[in-house]
Amino acid sequence: MEPLYLDHCATTPIHPEVLSEMTRVYQEAFANPSSLHQAGRMAKQTLERARERIATRLDARPEDVLFTAGGTEANTLALFGALERFLRGPGEPSAPVHLISSELEHPSVQRGIEALAERGVEVTWLPVPANGVLQPEDVERALRPHTRLVSVMLANNEIGTIQPIADIAALCRARGVLLHTDAVQAVGKIPVSFRDLGVDLLTASAHKFYGPRGVGIVVARRQARLRPILHGGGQERGLRSGTENVAAIHGAAVALDKALDALPAEAIRLQRLRDAMAKAVMDRMPEVLWTAADAPKLPHVLHLCIPGVLGEAVLLELDQLGVCVSAGSACSAGSAEPSPVLRAMGVDERYVHGGLRISLGRGNTEADVARFAEALDTAVHRLVRM
Template structure:
């Protein structure tokens, strides 16, 4: 049996999405900036997709700027807001568990003279809004806190943090790559100024993402060149991928409640079974306020990479953390920020479920993972069977 439990890395494209994209990969090949019929057909397709993506997060179509990835959108949001606010100040606030596309962006800005405050998190990976308030300075020009963490799944109190930012007149960005299309990410309810989302996280194509920019929010373009995307993101649009993102957004919005409930049910079944069958394992992240498909556990006395190899031999695809850092072979910065011991953090395993998983697949994982852990522990000099 083949079981895919790496949906946090990417999801399998829906057939309807693929079918929607196909004409724009060959027959409808016009450039959206061209005035002839082929160009205008492409333009209409892009604008239709923009409206569908906007509907997913309750935004206006004009507030959606298409990008090539969540990483690009995060870079755009962070650097663009920092440079736009340079006359006011040079202080930025981010959480210590952000995706590296945010953390490395502020690291680069620090080299350019910006001051960065990294917010701590509690043992569940949760940011305390009071820490946000305490970190604000007169020269703060941006606050960025992710909607939910891509590794441990903890959902942050974004609306509360946004109110704090708004009361101080500070632009607020949230990285919603892990949530948009999976759970509600309503920009009006949250009150954010910018928000990042990516199609491959809700069964759309890789290479298509977007940055929501609230009307009248000041931001400096990251890419310079043509006047695409209202002059905010230069470069010929990837029409097929954008169409795919629009189709995926429409499907995700219609099925969100059903898929979320279904995935949560499978997730909880797997968590309960693993806790029962495997001693000395620990669930990372908040037990309740977490992404529906996220299971991040630390298994004591063994390494995550070993588990992945054995799971792969059984046909089970999983991860030990963020796909963007999986080759780094070091403890997750997220788990470290949560206070997890480095040795224990090296035994982390991320099982991320999606709407295509079945109960039969979950039963198969429940059957296969405990013997793998037992076998690896027998080889570990640290483990002493009780």
């Protein structure tokens, strides 16, 4: 029996048509897009057409779209690039710089902010309510005269809750504070408009919406005044040096088109599957907790907390049964510590170690609902007996 893949928040399988298009471009537009000869110009045209397509689908300007080697680099460029002009070198006096973020953030944002704190940036970490959704007024109360940047994710990578980014953006804009949103888990899964959100910086990653790995996207307004974190040939408006992977960027544009064209119907379908899966599990195991059940969430994400067992142990048992899920963020897998997100939400101690993230995708069907519920029941009972 084929493995049942339920880990689409970690990565999605590349769409076959995307792979076909990338193969074509690797063969036809293989040249360096910075080269001035005919082959280079062809590659450059392919790159810029992809930039225009992605900008259109994200409701942004082509000149505001930058490409990196992935979501982590995109988040790092947004954070460090936005604050670099306010920071000084060792021994140099500098004005205070304040940054606000939340305890919900992805490790690539959290660790980046911790590195900024080592350079003297003052950081306020906003606590997370029990439903996993920040309140804009909490951001407003945390603002200071020297706040330069707020970074709040659009959709959480572990429990799937959606944050009120447009409301937070309005507060930041009124105070002249930049706002970055990590939209890696949101783009391709829910409608995302850079213009309507009102943020200054938005980041995304192609492999989350059936595109290739290795393509990160930064959408940055001019007023963000980004500075580069990599230095070299000055590609991407001088903000991200390095020869662009034209075929992969083209693949990202194709994948985004396909994901957004299918989005309205696919979101409804996945939400129905998710809700049916939650019911099937809790009919068998009523003690299981559906995390943030009543909060606004991504349609394809189901996060469960199982009392009395470790989420990593359940994951391994499910793997033996041919079911692929996650115990949390793939970027922090292997940690023996309970999920920081569940801790931040104040989840009861009986549940905080037993988190399990199920994330559905285009290949999942109704038949997978019963298969997963049965496998989870079997896995948990094995662990309880042990």
